[in-house]
Amino acid sequence: MRTLRDIPALRETLGEYRQRGQRIALVPTMGNLHAGHLALVEAARRHGDVVVATIFVNPLQFGPSEDLDAYPRTLADDQDKLAQAGCDLLFTPDTAMLYPRGLDGQTRVCVPAVSEGLCGGARPGHFDGVSTVVSILFNLVQPDTACFGEKDYQQLAVIRKLVEDLHFPIEIVGVPIVRADDGLALSSRNGYLDPDQRATAPSLYRTLCELRNALEAGEPIATSLETGLARLRESGFEPDYLELRDADLAAVTATTRDAVLLAAARLGPTRLIDNLTLTLPR
Ligand SMILES: Nc1ncnc2c1ncn2[C@@H]1O[C@H](COP(=O)(O)OP(=O)(O)OP(=O)(O)O)[C@@H](O)[C@H]1O
Numbered sequence: 184m185r186t187l188r189d190i191p192a193l194r195e196t197l198g199e200y201r202q203r204g205q206r207i208a209l210v211p212t213m214g215n216l217h218a219g220h221l222a223l224v225e226a227a228r229r230h231g232d233v234v235v236a237t238i239f240v241n242p243l244q245f246g247p248s249e250d251l252d253a254y255p256r257t258l259a260d261d262q263d264k265l266a267q268a269g270c271d272l273l274f275t276p277d278t279a280m281l282y283p284r285g286l287d288g289q290t291r292v293c294v295p296a297v298s299e300g301l302c303g304g305a306r307p308g309h310f311d312g313v314s315t316v317v318s319i320l321f322n323l324v325q326p327d328t329a330c331f332g333e334k335d336y337q338q339l340a341v342i343r344k345l346v347e348d349l350h351f352p353i354e355i356v357g358v359p360i361v362r363a364d365d366g367l368a369l370s371s372r373n374g375y376l377d378p379d380q381r382a383t384a385p386s387l388y389r390t391l392c393e394l395r396n397a398l399e400a401g402e403p404i405a406t407s408l409e410t411g412l413a414r415l416r417e418s419g420f421e422p423d424y425l426e427l428r429d430a431d432l433a434a435v436t437a438t439t440r441d442a443v444l445l446a447a448a449r450l451g452p453t454r455l456i457d458n459l460t461l462t463l464p465r
């Protein structure tokens with residue numbers, strides 16, 4: 184696996200792939216890789232002839248009081264994992280390479296509606312930062328396919344709309360959530376949890392499972408969500424949101440069948456997200 188840090192070298196190598204007629208599958212990440220990321224690489228291998236991963240902790244998607252500085256940076260370990268997983272090329276630009284005018288002068292991409300509420304409500308400007316960096320990566324790599332995790336359900340919806348609205352000729356592949364044995368969705372931020380918090384963390388998933396069962400059995404939505412929120416608080420979480428939306432993240436109506444439960448909740452300073460799809464009864 185090659186690791187490249189600058190744009191001209193990236194373009195040269197991508198040009199060689201294209202000359203050979205190879206289809207390019209992209210896996211954008213912020214590093215500190217775990218089995219969830221490696222599932223994206225596996226999906227990328229199925230969809231492309233060459234896999235290009237990126238590691239960039241994007242300052243544009245972090246709020247001023249968020250964990251940009253603390254975010255784990257583990258490049259050597261990530262390189263080993265990616266090479267073993269069959270990644271062909273790793274692009275690891277720094278901030279000056281992607282945003283040469285600085286963050287304030289940077290042109291931004293905003294995907295309306297779907298970026299609002301949920302994580303977009305709790306993290307103002309977050310999805311503009313994601314949409315901007317993903318657009319830059321799409322323009323630089325010009326992949327045939329790009330893989331994103333369903334753990335970041337709203338992010339995946341934002342990127343699908345971005346690709347449609349900006350006419351990027353890229354197939355977006357959503358990859359199912361990879362969980363620990365106790366159900367906790369794998370996340371780089373799980374590393375912030377102390378042992379007690381790590382023992383509590385799976386109750387986010389357990390609460391979503393209980394709620395899904397209640398909703399699929401026809402329990403009323405509002406009271407089920409209230410019970411779920413109370414359960415999270417009893418477990419020690421401070422919820423940002425717990426919502427039921429339709430599969431496209433629009434409000435649920437009387438005719439909605441395919442729905443998704445989405446939650447973000449804090450355990451101490453650590454913010455965890457998770458979601459579960461379900462089918463509402465007729
Ligand atoms: N458990 C998981 N299962 C499937 N995909 C995942 C999982 N965790 C992360 N991903 C996906 O990996 C990609 C890169 O995510 P990122 O590098 O932010 O990792 P992360 O573990 O989600 O970190 P964070 O703690 O910042 O949310 C995203 O498309 C994300 O949805």
Ligand SMILES: CC(C)(CO)[C@@H](O)C(=O)[O-]
Binds near residue numbers: 213335
């Ligand atoms: C898509 C992404 C790599 C953009 O920085 C990031 O939001 C992530 O890791 O999910």
Ligand code: BAL
Binds near residue numbers: 213244335338
């Ligand atoms: N996994 C999404 C990146 C973020 O939380 O900033």
